[in-house]
Amino acid sequence: MKKSITQTITSVLLIVIIHTMAFGQNKEKIELAQEYDDKGEITKAKALYEELADNKKNIPIIHTRYMSLLLDNSYLKDAEKYIEKVIKIYPDNILYQLDAGITYLREGKEKDSNKYFDEVIEEVKNDPYKVRIVASHFIKNELTENAVRTYLKGREASRENDEYALELANVYRHLNKKDPMIQEYLKYADQDPAHINYVKNVLQSVLTEEEDLLGLSDLLYDYVQRYPDNQLYNELLIWVNLQQKNFNGAFLQAKAIDRRNKTAGDKVMEVATIAMENQDYRTALKMYEYLIDRYPKSPTYVIARRQKIKVREELVKNNYPVAREDINELITNYQEFINESEDSPLGPSNTTMEAMRSQALLYAFYLDQKEKAIEILQRVVDNPRANRELKAKCKLDLGDIFILTNQPWESTLLYSQVEKSHKEEPVGYEAKLRNAKLSYYKGEFQLAQDHLDVLKLATTREIANDAMSLSILIQNNTILDTTDRAMKEYAYTELLLFQNKQDEAMQMLDSMLKANPGHSLTDEIQWLMAKIDMQQGKFEESLKHLEVIQTSYNQDILADDGLYMAGKIYEEQVGNKDKAMEIYAQFLKEYPGSIYIADVRKRFRELRGDFKVN
Numbered sequence: 110m111k112k113s114i115t116q117t118i119t120s121v122l123l124i125v126i127i128h129t130m131a132f133g134q135n136k137e138k139i140e141l142a143q144e145y146d147d148k149g150e151i152t153k154a155k156a157l158y159e160e161l162a163d164n165k166k167n168i169p170i171i172h173t174r175y176m177s178l179l180l181d182n183s184y185l186k187d188a189e190k191y192i193e194k195v196i197k198i199y200p201d202n203i204l205y206q207l208d209a210g211i212t213y214l215r216e217g218k219e220k221d222s223n224k225y226f227d228e229v230i231e232e233v234k235n236d237p238y239k240v241r242i243v244a245s246h247f248i249k250n251e252l253t254e255n256a257v258r259t260y261l262k263g264r265e266a267s268r269e270n271d272e273y274a275l276e277l278a279n280v281y282r283h284l285n286k287k288d289p290m291i292q293e294y295l296k297y298a299d300q301d302p303a304h305i306n307y308v309k310n311v312l313q314s315v316l317t318e319e320e321d322l323l324g325l326s327d328l329l330y331d332y333v334q335r336y337p338d339n340q341l342y343n344e345l346l347i348w349v350n351l352q353q354k355n356f357n358g359a360f361l362q363a364k365a366i367d368r369r370n371k372t373a374g375d376k377v378m379e380v381a382t383i384a385m386e387n388q389d390y391r392t393a394l395k396m397y398e399y400l401i402d403r404y405p406k407s408p409t410y411v412i413a414r415r416q417k418i419k420v421r422e423e424l425v426k427n428n429y430p431v432a433r434e435d436i437n438e439l440i441t442n443y444q445e446f447i448n449e450s451e452d453s454p455l456g457p458s459n460t461t462m463e464a465m466r467s468q469a470l471l472y473a474f475y476l477d478q479k480e481k482a483i484e485i486l487q488r489v490v491d492n493p494r495a496n497r498e499l500k501a502k503c504k505l506d507l508g509d510i511f512i513l514t515n516q517p518w519e520s521t522l523l524y525s526q527v528e529k530s531h532k533e534e535p536v537g538y539e540a541k542l543r544n545a546k547l548s549y550y551k552g553e554f555q556l557a558q559d560h561l562d563v564l565k566l567a568t569t570r571e572i573a574n575d576a577m578s579l580s581i582l583i584q585n586n587t588i589l590d591t592t593d594r595a596m597k598e599y600a601y602t603e604l605l606l607f608q609n610k611q612d613e614a615m616q617m618l619d620s621m622l623k624a625n626p627g628h629s630l631t632d633e634i635q636w637l638m639a640k641i642d643m644q645q646g647k648f649e650e651s652l653k654h655l656e657v658i659q660t661s662y663n664q665d666i667l668a669d670d671g672l673y674m675a676g677k678i679y680e681e682q683v684g685n686k687d688k689a690m691e692i693y694a695q696f697l698k699e700y701p702g703s704i705y706i707a708d709v710r711k712r713f714r715e716l717r718g719d720f721k722v723n
Contacts, residue, residue, distance in 0.1 A: 354711035
């Protein structure tokens with residue numbers, strides 16, 4: 110018995126050794142064939158593959174490479190002979206059947222090709238795994254329409270209208286068929302709320318043209334009406350409106366979501382915040398007023414009241430010239446809000462102290478009551494209930510006020526405190542940026558650049574952009590001027606503007622234009638003069654300076670800024686909507702890559718009356 114077992118083991122080992130040796134020899138041939146193929150030595154590769162194909166055990170290893178070689182090099186008869194042999198050996202392998210269909214298609218035998226394709230699709234339709242395998246094989250061989258057929262046949266068999274939604278969406282995306290692609294992505298989003306962010310990200314990258322977003326918007330409005338109980342379409346419609354900067358449209362959908370979910374205006378508050386960040390103050394004001402009226406006993410109410418005053422403040426500050434009586438009214442509004450909060454049992458909240466901060470800045474920068482402003486800010490800094498970020502911001506404000514009072518050493522001390530205590534935080538980066546600007550105001554350009562070089566690499570996008578702009582301004586206007594005289598004068602005029610000494614700054618700028626004809630700072634000087642004239646309500650003079658930038662410096666960095674500002678003056682200050690539309694149309698044509706392009710497009714469409722309101 111033992112002898113028999115030993116003999117059996119020996120026999121098995123011999124078989125394994127023989128097969129291993131055979132595989133080793135085949136492996137060398139397979140690798141050599143692939144090497145010939147990679148080098149483009151097709152005849153040698155083909156001869157080796159033909160030899161290897163005589164052993165059916167090699168076929169699963171060499172098939173993909175061998176078929177590609179035959180089809181790509183027009184050995185169609187050889188491919189037909191080979192694939193027919195393979196199917197006889199492996200009749201149940203659906204991928205080999207597909208390759209037979211592909212071979213016949215290359216030969217122009219569409220009837221034979223479709224026979225294989227149709228049979229495979231019919232065979233796998235009830236098996237989701239096989240459906241995906243077959244569709245992937247079609248896509249790999251650039252037969253994408255057949256992949257669509259496969260998925261749709263599988264969907265029909267499953268009797269689930271959203272089966273293979275993501276796969277179909279991706280195939281339609283590959284085919285650039287945007288309408289069915291969007292519909293499939295919507296089905297995929299509807300499968301699970303967790304899918305919605307993925308769908309938003311994909312659509313944001315795919316729908317790059319204005320017409321694409323309009324098409325999606327129209328489809329979603331239709332879906333909202335047809336499926337009023339499905340919140341998904343309201344959610345996506347908010348997102349589309351935000352992409353278009355149509356905040357009023359987003360507001361309407363946010364209201365619907367809040368009503369359905371019985372939330373205290375959370376979604377409206379979210380949209381209002383975005384509208385305010387994008388400087389659509391009038392729509393934001395409408396939203397805050399809605400929240401105040403509808404949710405008077407909710408936590409939303411306090412925030413909305415504070416934000417309503419903040420929005421009104423922005424409207425007042427952007428209506429030139431700024432009226433002193435409007436500033437006084439804002440301060441009164443803030444004080445009424447503060448008094449209500451201070452009378453509560455819990456005392457002032459952070460929201461209240463943010464209102465105190467806003468009030469202080471109005472005193473300092475618009476009413477020239479710096480001591481009053483310092484007293485209010487110091488109260489917030491000393492309040493143990495104020496959060497650390499709010500305290501830091503108030504310290505930065507105090508630093509700004511010390512610049513107003515010509516005490517820059519006090520300013521840099523406060524900026525540096527915040528920078529040190531809030532490292533790697535946005536408010537800490539803001540402190541570094543203000544230190545850089547202070548050095549710039551004083552003409553200490555190298556020190557300013559040291560701060561800016563750090564900020565360009567390690568901060569939030571907004572601060573990084575500000576740092577980059579100031580750095581470029583310094584570099585471009587000090588390279589050829591070894592004395593830095595003109596740049597120092599220009600920096601000083603910016604300090605005067607920060608201190609609200611507009612007339613003195615304008616006189617300096619005018620002198621600089623006369624003393625430095627053709628200097629690289631000329632467009633920046635025209636830009637500052639345009640801003641001063643605008644803020645003083647001298648709109649015709651402001652537009653003249655902007656026209657100089659457009660005619661003489663339309664290739665420079667401020668060209669798009671100047672045209673954008675001109676459009677806003679005509680729209681918001683002068684009230685000439687037709688002229689504003691004309692300028693915005695020019696902007697869309699000349700500066701498609703500008704950071705202002707989305708806002709300009711939104712303003713143009715709004716003036717044209719494009720946005721839906723229901």
